[in-house]
Amino acid sequence: MRRMLKVAICAMIMWFGLIELGSFTGDQSNAAKERETVQASEAATAAHYEAKPLLAAHASNETKQQSGKDQPANTEVKPSDSESAEMAEANQKIVYLTFDDGPSKNTEQVLDILKQEGISATFFVLGEHVLGQPEIAKRIIAEGHAIGNHTYDHKYERLYGRFSEFAEQVMKTDKAIYQTTGVRTILFRAPGGTYTNFDQGYFDAMAAAGYQVHDWNVDSGDSKRQGVPASEILTTIKGSKLASKLSVLLHDSAGHTESVKALPAIIKYYKSKGYAFAKITDEVAPIQFKAAGKLKWTRAHVTKTEITKLTQFSEKLSRESSLAQAAKNEPELIVHRGEGKLVLKSGEYSITSGAIEVSLRKLTEWVGGSLLLDVENGLIDAYYDGNRVLSLTSKEIHTSREGQVIVPVRAALQKFEIQITKYVYNDQQREIWLSE
Ligand SMILES: [Zn+2]
Known part of the structure; x- marks a missing residue:
């Protein structure tokens, strides 16, 4: 008895x-459904960006991107005084290597190279691939790199057709990253970049929910078509405009073996130009494209309810993560x-x-x-x-x-x-x- x-x-x-x-494990069943569905290149996106330092509110420093057709006209703007002061203080050129759409088998080789070179980078991952390759996602964190959210399945029509779908994917991916690696990230990169994909409503909603949206200012061109050879990737990089802070777009998803091949030479190039390598942190001012006058998509405005839902989710996850962190200590x-x-x-x-x-x-x-x-x-x-x-x-x-x-x-x-x-x-x- x-x-x-x-x-x-x-x-x-x-x-x-x-x-x-x-409450927190419901979404995993869909995990393995769609694999390698990454679509056309981010490289096809026109790029008109502004740096938005978090600490100093001031005019942006606009620069011109090399690739892309429908570039808005832009002019060089002198950095404001506060930015000049920051640069002078730092006086160190920094390059942020970013790898999108993984993790995949190629990520392992990227990690090996980064380890050999003793440098840190940032991985903007897809939720579905994190769940498909949890060990590689963990390795990214274990080896000291940064991880960011790049949505769940990268499907443009869904993500930019309705904000509610976009927000769902952001949340699902946050959960996947947190449950797999223990890291609650607020770093985000929009599939295809924000230009002509984000309207102000998307920007505002993401900001309200505490995310930092990072575009890039160097496009390696490694995904403008399939199998861009390593030599071409390197040529594109070398032909790109240099600045004191560079965020370089690369890909580590399946099929990007040429990016892996080009990586040692890319690292060597930036070293020769006097750059230090760093990962993106919450303190790094995002490089962000401007909201485009005309979007690629027709869709309804972002609603207050949608913003509230994303914000509440984000705050809850942050709270949970900081409690877990405090408990660990x-x-x-x-x-x-x-x-x-x-x-x-x-x-x-x-x-x-x-x-x-x-x-x-x-x-x-x-x-x-x-x-x-x-x-x-x-x-x-x-x-x-x-x-x-x-x-x-x-x-x-x-x-x-x-x-x-x-x-x-x-x-x-x-x-x-x-x-x-x-x-x-x-x-x-x-x-x-x-x-x-
Ligand atoms: Zn992508």
Whole structure:
């Protein structure tokens, strides 16, 4: 009988767990559906961009892009004073190599080359490929590179036909990246670039939701058609205008072996020109194309409801990520009793309204008691020394994120008639000593 009850408790605990976990795993079923559906080149996009430094609000520094047909007329604008000051202060030319549409097998070779050269880069990944190649996505992070969101499937008609579809793909990809790598990224690159794809509504919605949208100012031309040879990629790069900050568009998706081949020479070229290599961070001012006067697409305006949905999602994920980050940095909780020690890692205990909460099962079993489920009355009972010392109704049961039934440690120990004899709680040390 006892054993059956224990099984029932396990089942109940697992059930609580499922409730908790269910909310965040729903989307994965579609994961592997579409592969390698990346469409025509970003390179075909006309490019008229402005740098938008985050720290200084000032006039943009407009430059002309080499490729693309319907370029808007543009003029060179002298950097404003504040930007000049920033440049002088930094006094270091920086190139951000960016790789779009992966991860794929080619990403592994790109990572090998970057490792050999000792440089960092940025990968704007597709959600579907992150789920298809999770190990490579993890490797990007493990080797110190930046990861950004490049939508889920890269299909222009869907993404730019309706903002709601675009936003869905942004959210789905954020989840895929976060669940796979543990990184919550706010870096974003629009498939095809923003020019003639984004209207002001898209820009505003993304900004409201906290994303930083990065276009580029050097197009390697590696995706203007299939199989652009490495030599041509290198020629295009060398023919591109230099500036103090360069964001170079490259591709690491399947079929881009020539980009991999060209990479060592590209790196050598920028080194010879005195550039330092860096990854894009939240502090890097995005290079952004201007909103085009005329879009490639006809679509409805972005609605407030759509913006709110994306914003709420984004804030929730950021909150979740920072809580997880904070928990990681917390010390373990050590409970001493005689020679015995119960060690709970950060995440295995929590603080709620100033009280330390732990798993009821762990605590009870560690002190030598047991848990029983009173199915008839819907209670969880804790027994200690042959007595029922604690009884929780279903309304009183609290569960952790992992679905464990948790209780405030001090209140629970009082029920067991075990005294806390010493208590240390600070940022470095969290220990409790109990009476025997
Ligand atoms: Zn792309």
